[in-house]
Every structure is written in C-alpha cells, then in structure tokens.
Amino acid sequence: MFDINKIRKDFPILERKITDGNKLIYFDNAATSQKPKVVIDSLVKYYENYNANIHRGVHKMAEEATCAYEEVRQKVKSFIGARNEDEVIFTRNTTESLNLLAYSLGELFVNEGDEILLSEMEHHSNIIPWYILRSRKKIKVKFIPITDNYELDYKSLEQLVTKKTKIISLTHKSNVLGTVNNIKKIAQIAKANGAVFIVDAAQSAPHLSVDFQDLGCDFLVFSSHKMCGPTGVGVLVGRREYLEKMPPFLGGGEMIRKVTFEDFTTNDLPWKFEAGTPNIADVIAFGVAIDYLQNIGLENIYKYECELTEYALDKLKQFDFLKIYGAKDCNKRAGIITFSNPVVHPHDIATIVDQYGIAIRAGHHCAQPLMKKLNVSATARASFYFYNTKEEIDLFVYALKKAFDYFAIGACNELIKGKINAKQNATTTR
Amino acid sequence: MQNKTLPQLDDLYKEIILEHYRNPHGREPLSKVNYQAEGMNPLCGDEVKLTLQLDSENDKKIEKVHIEGHGCSISVASGSMLADILKGKTIAEAKEISKYLKEIMHDKINDTEIDIGDLEALCGVKKFPVRIKCALLPWTTFEEALLGHEHVEIS
Ligand SMILES: Cc1ncc(COP(=O)(O)O)c(C=O)c1O
Numbered sequence: 001m002f003d004i005n006k007i008r009k010d011f012p013i014l015e016r017k018i019t020d021g022n023k024l025i026y027f028d029n030a031a032t033s034q035k036p037k038v039v040i041d042s043l044v045k046y047y048e049n050y051n052a053n054i055h056r057g058v059h060k061m062a063e064e065a066t067c068a069y070e071e072v073r074q075k076v077k078s079f080i081g082a083r084n085e086d087e088v089i090f091t092r093n094t095t096e097s098l099n100l101l102a103y104s105l106g107e108l109f110v111n112e113g114d115e116i117l118l119s120e121m122e123h124h125s126n127i128i129p130w131y132i133l134r135s136r137k138k139i140k141v142k143f144i145p146i147t148d149n150y151e152l153d154y155k156s157l158e159q160l161v162t163k164k165t166k167i168i169s170l171t172h173k174s175n176v177l178g179t180v181n182n183i184k185k186i187a188q189i190a191k192a193n194g195a196v197f198i199v200d201a202a203q204s205a206p207h208l209s210v211d212f213q214d215l216g217c218d219f220l221v222f223s224s225h226k227m228c229g230p231t232g233v234g235v236l237v238g239r240r241e242y243l244e245k246m247p248p249f250l251g252g253g254e255m256i257r258k259v260t261f262e263d264f265t266t267n268d269l270p271w272k273f274e275a276g277t278p279n280i281a282d283v284i285a286f287g288v289a290i291d292y293l294q295n296i297g298l299e300n301i302y303k304y305e306c307e308l309t310e311y312a313l314d315k316l317k318q319f320d321f322l323k324i325y326g327a328k329d330c331n332k333r334a335g336i337i338t339f340s341n342p343v344v345h346p347h348d349i350a351t352i353v354d355q356y357g358i359a360i361r362a363g364h365h366c367a368q369p370l371m372k373k374l375n376v377s378a379t380a381r382a383s384f385y386f387y388n389t390k391e392e393i394d395l396f397v398y399a400l401k402k403a404f405d406y407f408a409i410g411a412c413n414e415l416i417k418g419k420i421n422a423k424q425n426a427t428t429t430r
Numbered sequence: 431m432q433n434k435t436l437p438q439l440d441d442l443y444k445e446i447i448l449e450h451y452r453n454p455h456g457r458e459p460l461s462k463v464n465y466q467a468e469g470m471n472p473l474c475g476d477e478v479k480l481t482l483q484l485d486s487e488n489d490k491k492i493e494k495v496h497i498e499g500h501g502c503s504i505s506v507a508s509g510s511m512l513a514d515i516l517k518g519k520t521i522a523e524a525k526e527i528s529k530y531l532k533e534i535m536h537d538k539i540n541d542t543e544i545d546i547g548d549l550e551a552l553c554g555v556k557k558f559p560v561r562i563k564c565a566l567l568p569w570t571t572f573e574e575a576l577l578g579h580e581h582v583e584i585s
Pocket of ligand 1: 030031093094095096123125126171173174175200202203223366
C-alpha cells in the first residue's frame with residue numbers, strides 16, 4: 001500500500017525548516033533525490049562495522065565488504081533487468097558511464113566519417129563525451145529534432161539513421177521536458193541499421209519501471225543519487241558481446257589480471273571497467289535504496305507522480321501567461337514541470353519560492369542546446385518524487401502567485417499585460 | 431499563512447529595483463562607440479551587452495552608456511543603474527564606483543564615502559549570496575570593456 005504519511009517519515013530531511021516556520025518542500029528531484037533513513041544508516045553501519053577494501057583481503061571484514069558490494073550488483077541486475085551480473089558495471093555517475101562508452105566504443109569501432117546520433121533534448125553529459133570523441137576521430141555528431149509537442153521527431157530519426165550511424169545515444173526521459181521516449185521502437189530502428197544504441201536512464205530509472213532486456217537497447221546508464229541512493233555511484237549495463245571487446249577506460253588496480261615489466265592483461269568483466277578502489281560504502285547503501293524503491297514499487301511511484309503532475313498542471317492553469325514546456329498528455333511527461341513567463345525571471349521565482357522553503361531549479365538545467373531550441377535563456381523547473389504531496393503543490397502555487405504579485409503590482413499590471421500581449425502576438429505572427 | 435510577509439524579500443526586491451527592472455534605463459542608441467563588451471553568465475544564461483560613448487572634447491568622461499540584454503530583475507536593475515550613475519563620470523570615477531560596489535557585495539570594510547545613488551538599494555543582495563553574481567554582471571562587463579576584452583564569461 002502506498003502510504004504517503006508513512007513514506008514521508010522515512011526521510012529525515014523533510015522535517016527541516018528552511019526559513020522561519022517554513023518546512024522544506026523539495027521540488028528539485030530531477031537534480032538529485034533525498035535519502036531515506038535506511039540508506040543513511042547503512043553508510044554509518046558500513047563504516048562502523050566492516051569498513052575494508054574489497055577483492056584483495058583475506059580477513060573477515062574484507063570478505064564481508066566484498067560480499068555486500070557484490071550483492072548489490074545482483075540487486076541492480078534484477079532491478080534493471082540485465083542478463084548477467086558481469087554485465088553490470090559500477091561507475092561514479094551517469095556522466096562517467098557515458099564517458100566510458102564514448103571513449104571505449106569510440107576506440108573499438110568508430111572511424112573517420114562515421115556518425116553519432118543524439119537528440120535535441122540531451123543533457124550535457126550525453127553531448128560532451130561525443131564532442132570529445134569527435135575531436136579525436138573525424139566524425140559527425142547529429143541531433144534528432146524535437147516536435148512542437150516536445151517529443152522526439154521519429155520521422156526525422158528514421159531519416160537521420162544511415163549506414164554511417166555507428167552509435168545512437170538518447171535519453172529515456174528528458175530532464176527538462178519530462179518527455180518519455182519510445183525506446184523500444186528506437187531499438188528496432190537501431191538494430192535494423194546496425195547501430196549501437198545507448199540509453200541514458202538517469203531520469204527514468206528512479207521513476208518508472210525500466211527493464212534493460214525488454215527495452216532492447218545495447219547499453220543503459222543511470223545514477224544512484226537520483227533514486228534515493230548516495231552520490232558517487234553510477235551504473236553501466238551493457239552486452240557482453242561489446243564489453244568483452246571494448247578496451248579499458250581507466251587503468252590501475254582491480255581491472256588487471258597480470259602485470260609485468262612489459263605489459264598487462266585485463267581482468268574479467270565487470271571488474272575490467274572498475275579500476276581502483278570503488279565507492280564501496282555508497283554502492284552498499286545504493287543496494288539499500290534499491291530495496292527501498294522496490295518495496296514501494298516503481299509502478300506505484302510512477303502512478304502517484306502522474307497524479308501529482310496532473311494536479312500541479314491543473315493548478316498552474318490559473319496563470320494563463322505561463323508557458324509550460326512539455327507534452328500535454330500526462331502519460332508522456334511525468335514528474336517534471338518546466339516553465340517560463342514574460343514577467344518574472346526564473347531566478348527571481350526561485351529566490352521568492354525559496355523564502356517559503358520551496359526548492360526548485362532555475363537556469364538551463366544542463367541542456368543549453370535545448371534551451372536554444374526552446375528559444376529561452378532560462379526556465380524554472382519543479383520536479384517531483386513519491387514523497388511529495390498535493391498540499392506541497394498548493395503551497396508552491398501560493399508562493400508562485402506571491403512571486404507574480406510582487407512583480408505585478410498596481411499600475412505595473414497594465415504594463416505587464418501589455419508585455420504579455422506583445423509577446424503572444426509576436427509568437428502567433430511568427 | 432495567507433498574509434504572511436517576507437521581510438527578507440523586501441530587502442532584496444526594493445521598489446526601486448523593481449522600477450529599474452520594469453523600465454530599464456540606458457536603452458537609447460549611442461552616436462559612437464568607444465568601448466564595448468558582452469558579459470555572460472553561462473550558468474544562468476544572463477547576458478549583458480554594454481557600450482560606452484566618451485565625451486568628444488576630452489576622452490576622459492563617459493557621455494552615455496548603452497546597455498541591453500536579458501536577465502533577472504537584479505542583473506537588469508543593476509545594469510540600468512549603471513547606465514544612470516556612470517553618465518558624466520570620468521573613467522577613473524567610474525572605476526571607483528565599480529570597485530566600491532564589489533567591495534560592498536563581498537562585505538569588505540570600506541571607509542570611502544561615495545554617493546552611489548539608487549545603487550544603495552542593491553546592497554540588500556548581500557543577504558542572498560547566490561544572487562551577488564547577478565548584481566555584479568553589468569559591472570564586471572564594464573570593467574572588462576575598459577580593458578578591451580569584448581567577451582566575458584563569469585561563473
Ligand atoms: C537526463 C540526464 N542525463 C544525465 C545526467 C547526469 O547525471 P550525473 O550528474 O549523475 O552524472 C542527468 C542529471 O543531471 C540527467 O538528468
């Protein structure tokens with residue numbers, strides 16, 4: 001059963017007061033999520049009871065720590081529907097997973113003249129690694145456009161995929177628009193064209209039930225910190241066919257089998273890609289976060305977030321001058337509401353609602369190209385998770401109203417209305 | 431809850447700041463350009479384009495400032511105030527004002543007494559550290575223009 005009051009008690013931070021009498025209302029979940037007490041406790045437990053380096057010691061604690069660490073790999077495997085444990089690799093975050101792939105796949109089979117296909121709604125972390133690869137190999141990076149309804153333009157996608165397309169790398173769910181892309185369909189297109197397909201699940205894995213095998217992609221990456229786990233842990237799930245052939249990304253301890261004065265051989269999967277002492281404590285705590293999420297149920301989480309989003313979108317209708325970016329259909333854009341308006345700058349909105357204890361994001365959300373496409377320099381974003389409530393949304397709407405009132409008082413109202421009309425006219429004539 | 435006032439916010443959004451934001455000064459075109467620079471805060475997308483026209487008789491006095499761009503109320507108001515206060519000042523005086531404002535923002539002790547007019551209202555920004563950058567963007571852009579740097583990114 002989904003008991004919101006009980007769930008909220010699991011998160012100590014939700015008791016925090018931000019300003020005089022105003023409790024934290026955390027609507028910046030797309031940036032990072034809050035952590036339940038069980039996850040926080042597991043970090044303390046590790047450091048107080050069995051802190052040891054893994055895979056190397058023979059003593060009792062080393063064995064305990066190694067077991068606990070490797071158990072999480074098993075958990076991730078079933079959580080994300082991977083085929084085998086050795087196809088689950090721990091990294092620092094989504095960004096590192098994507099850099100690993102761009103480097104290592106790049107070395108393996110990307111050559112001059114080849115093309116990498118991304119989309120206009122990518123996070124910087126799924127753009128820059130490919131730009132870096134482009135500067136090493138003379139390749140092209142292309143972007144699938146988005147439609148007026150803030151969805152991927154699937155027609156263009158089919159035209160953009162050619163024999164030269166070696167890799168398609170796309171987000172599962174946009175961190176700005178909330179759009180959920182049809183990964184299964186794209187996986188078929190990728191397969192038919194012989195392209196390797198990478199899915200950035202940083203925003204989907206925390207909120208929807210994601211199954212690697214069912215999606216049919218070749219690689220899938222995500223971060224622990226956006227799904228109730230600690231920072232410093234990322235995941236890369238892939239197919240052994242590629243992982244075995246791919247050259248290592250980082251070199252050092254753990255990733256080797258044998259080292260001589262002349263050369264080295266690499267360790268088996270997955271350790272071949274886990275050089276150095278990993279983030280043991282946080283990986284173990286991430287395992288606790290996965291249990292916690294599975295206990296609530298990803299389906300329940302998704303359903304509840306859809307409800308919250310629908311509720312918020314309905315409440316926001318009273319501000320008819322707000323421009324909300326994202327699909328109309330709630331099923332296509334759960335959990336994230338990004339908006340702009342002609343009067344109050346996102347920074348000012350964020351500062352004002354912050355006085356009510358409400359944390360939202362203002363800026364470009366690490367997606368500058370997308371902002372350019374949307375023709376805005378900055379937007380405000382409220383993003384929900386399963387511990388948020390409708391009452392919190394009511395307060396947020398109240399604070400927003402205050403923000404607009406602040407900037408639109410008395411005579412100025414007319415001026416602002418004029419501005420809005422001018423802006424609307426300009427957009428309709430365009 | 432309904433009538434709750436937010437005293438902190440009144441410090442930040444003084445009426446005079448909102449007035450400058452709604453109706454920014456320094457938007458009239460110049461007849462010549464002696465210095466110019468574009469300032470940008472890549473983190474939030476704020477942009478300022480600043481041009482200076484010096485007195486044609488002696489090149490020491492700022493005759494007019496033109497400023498355009500987009501950003502939050504604080505950066506727009508700060509730019510608007512800059513255009514007002516620097517008009518008619520010598521370059522040396524203008525630099526003093528800029529330095530003075532930066533020192534105030536960063537809470538440095540300052541004995542000098544400078545009349546900074548409307549800029550006084552910007553001092554409330556100090557209580558909102560993440561917004562200090564917004565307030566200083568036009569001023570950093572101004573200083574860089576004098577140095578001949580035409581593109582500035584602050585972060
Ligand atoms: C869609 C998407 N991809 C990638 C990332 C990068 O995640 P991380 O910062 O954990 O590497 C984020 C998070 O901001 C994201 O929203």
